[in-house]
Amino acid sequence: MEKNFFLEASLTGLAKWLRFMGYKAELAVKKITPEVIAENQDKFFLITSSETASLLEKYNLKYLLLPRGSLKQQLFFLIHKLNLKASLSLDICTLCGEKLLPVKKEDFRNRIPPKVWERYKEFNYCPKCDKLYWEGDHIKRLRKRFKAFLKLSNA
DSSP states (O other): OOOEEEEOGGGHHHHHHHHHTTOEEEEOSSOOOHHHHHHTTTSEEEESOHHHHHHHHHTTOOEEEOOSSOHHHHHHHHHHHTTOOOSOOOOBOTTTOOBOEEEOGGGGGGGSOHHHHHHOOOEEEETTTTEEEOOOHHHHHHHHHHHHHHOGGGO
16 A cells, blocks of 8 residues: 655655655644644544644644654654555656656756766656656665664664
């Protein structure tokens, strides 16, 4: 079952990491109200407010009340509580959550810095944000940080 998450506005960092993992994650732009709930009934809510939890229970919707701790604690808790795959897929735009499309780098030559053009062959594109992605050195740092997030000893 593919999870489609809806996160309260304060969980921006968590939404980004869920997208890195390949999950759809939409962020609330305002407080979660009955109107917002009605528009997102098909989603799984991730929240930190017990007040919002009561509201979601009233509507009989699926949610997870996350600890108000660090991003590391929240991500670790979420992965283990919902049994999510603990790996990075990097196939979703981190800004909007749209599925990335593999593209030919030749079609984007004017947008790719010369050193990036020389070093990398594979590029992905977000049609919604008009953003181009490639697996640069930052991906190694991202993977290392993700592994650190998954370690319970420091959670």
